[in-house]
Amino acid sequence: MMKEVVITKPYEYEIREVPIPELEDDYQVLIKMKAAGVCGSDYHIYHGANPNSTYPRIPGHENAGVVVKVGSKVTRVKEGDRVVVDLIITCGQCYQCKIGRENICENVKVRGSGVDGGFREYFTAPEDDVYVIPNSIDFKDAALIEPFAIGAHCTNRGKVVPGDIVFILGTGTIGSIILQTCKNKGCTVICCDIDDETLERAKAYGADYIINSRKENVVERVQEITNRKGVTIAFDSACFQGSLTSLFEPGLVRNAGRVVNLGFTTAPESISQAMLAQRELDLISSRMSCYQFEPVIEKFANNEFNLDGLVTTPIKFDEIDKVFHYMDNPDPKVKKMVILFD
Numbered sequence: 001m002m003k004e005v006v007i008t009k010p011y012e013y014e015i016r017e018v019p020i021p022e023l024e025d026d027y028q029v030l031i032k033m034k035a036a037g038v039c040g041s042d043y044h045i046y047h048g049a050n051p052n053s054t055y056p057r058i059p060g061h062e063n064a065g066v067v068v069k070v071g072s073k074v075t076r077v078k079e080g081d082r083v084v085v086d087l088i089i090t091c092g093q094c095y096q097c098k099i100g101r102e103n104i105c106e107n108v109k110v111r112g113s114g115v116d117g118g119f120r121e122y123f124t125a126p127e128d129d130v131y132v133i134p135n136s137i138d139f140k141d142a143a144l145i146e147p148f149a150i151g152a153h154c155t156n157r158g159k160v161v162p163g164d165i166v167f168i169l170g171t172g173t174i175g176s177i178i179l180q181t182c183k184n185k186g187c188t189v190i191c192c193d194i195d196d197e198t199l200e201r202a203k204a205y206g207a208d209y210i211i212n213s214r215k216e217n218v219v220e221r222v223q224e225i226t227n228r229k230g231v232t233i234a235f236d237s238a239c240f241q242g243s244l245t246s247l248f249e250p251g252l253v254r255n256a257g258r259v260v261n262l263g264f265t266t267a268p269e270s271i272s273q274a275m276l277a278q279r280e281l282d283l284i285s286s287r288m289s290c291y292q293f294e295p296v297i298e299k300f301a302n303n304e305f306n307l308d309g310l311v312t313t314p315i316k317f318d319e320i321d322k323v324f325h326y327m328d329n330p331d332p333k334v335k336k337m338v339i340l341f342d
């Protein structure tokens with residue numbers, strides 16, 4: 001038997017005792033969970049605010065574990081392999097799948113929101129959805145591979161190149177990851193937030209400039225830093241209503257610049273046609289990731305990122321109630337929880 005955590009409906013969850021799942025076909029593997037990251041979208045699922053989720057649902061899409069059983073036709077992985085699990089399940093047949101945009105497959109299912117995820121001791125997945133990680137990456141950090149895949153994907157979507165001057169709104173987990181990804185690509189990065197503590201953390205992660213928008217005029221500072229030109233690309237990793245609109249303020253992004261959106265806020269923004277056309281800006285959206293797990297694992301293995309302090313709050317699976325407690329009672333010190341299974 002094993003334990004699983006089920007969100008039965010918004011604001012309600014149960015811990016259930018169920019049999020360990022059997023392999024459903026010859027191409028599946030059984031994974032014993034070791035670490036599961038808790039993401040903003042899990043908060044939204046629990047609070048009924050994730051438009052992509054259905055109930056009842058086992059959340060968890062930042063999953064790392066060990067393969068403990070393999071189907072008879074499995075060739076890519078073996079028992080004992082340490083793995084992370086991709087969150088997207090795709091059809092392989094639609095237009096999007098055929099042009100290499102599987103993350104937005106028209107039949108996409110997402111582990112942890114559209115189908116059950118990793119807040120459970122064991123689950124099965126097709127071998128093609130798992131990626132082996134080396135022993136040098138510990139499981140707590142392995143739970144960050146999925147969010148780093150998001151960083152890799154959104155910077156690819158934004159066509160970030162060395163020499164870009166990047167503005168990042170929000171220095172939470174994803175903002176910090178986009179920052180490190182842009183630094184890894186050779187950019188100058190300006191980070192903006194209202195929280196001095198995460199802005200200081202951003203400096204440790206390589207931010208060239210930090211702006212506290214509560215204390216400073218953002219556009220004036222950006223103008224000063226960029227010799228009155230503006231940045232070449234801006235990312236919205238703050239994702240509140242109005243955050244995207246704020247990136248279109250004159251003086252922030254220069255002509256021919258790009259703005260990348262990651263949020264899922266359903267309230268409308270106030271972006272006029274002129275705000276886009278006057279500077280011929282590209283507005284680029286980015287959702288989850290596509291083909292980024294393997295390159296990110298390689299960068300983790302090469303120690304190319306600073307993971308110190310990204311996981312603020314490790315929580316034992318036995319104490320899962322704490323995860324929901326912090327979702328209901330946000331604590332500014334709890335920025336990123338990771339559930340550890342042993």
Ligand SMILES: [Zn+2]
Pocket residue numbers: 039040041061062147
């Ligand atoms: Zn996530």
Ligand SMILES: [Zn+2]
Pocket residue numbers: 090091092093094095096097105106107108
């Ligand atoms: Zn498809």
